[in-house]
Amino acid sequence: MDWKLELVFVPVTDVDRAKAFYADQVGFHADFDQQVNEELRFVQLTPPGSACSIAFGTGLGVGMAPGSLRNLQVVVDDVAAARKQLVERGVDASDVDVQPWGSFVTFADPDGNTWALQQLPARRG
Numbered sequence: 001m002d003w004k005l006e007l008v009f010v011p012v013t014d015v016d017r018a019k020a021f022y023a024d025q026v027g028f029h030a031d032f033d034q035q036v037n038e039e040l041r042f043v044q045l046t047p048p049g050s051a052c053s054i055a056f057g058t059g060l061g062v063g064m065a066p067g068s069l070r071n072l073q074v075v076v077d078d079v080a081a082a083r084k085q086l087v088e089r090g091v092d093a094s095d096v097d098v099q100p101w102g103s104f105v106t107f108a109d110p111d112g113n114t115w116a117l118q119q120l121p122a123r124r125g
Helices: 015-026 079-088
Strands: 007-009 029-037 040-046 053-058 072-075 097-099 102-108 114-119
Touching (some): 015 029, 015 040, 079 102
Parallel strands (some): 007 053, 072 114
Antiparallel strands (some): 029 040, 097 102, 102 114
16 A cells, blocks of 8 residues: 655745745745635645645634744755755755755745755665
8 A cells, every 4th residue: 555645734924925925936836726715724835856845824723833843854966056946936945955865955934934946865786
């Protein structure tokens, strides 16, 4: 039986600001934005090429304080190119940190939720 992680809730204070950050600055695809009623709004975005999306909104009862999500990790083919893209779009991204288990770039959303981009090390044959 497969277990597929497909949605991660990200706690934010301002839905429109978060949507603009993730779509316009980070480059996630805005899949869905539905105001169900006055108390409930659901927004879903997906990183390019990912099978897993993020979601946030109002009235979702995710039970986490905005900014409390730490170290969501996304694997990319070229972490330096991904960093360059983020910086060009106004994201405050760290320098590339090269470790034996991969190269990393970190950044945070406007609420302080943190992300890590990882480029896996070359496999030795």
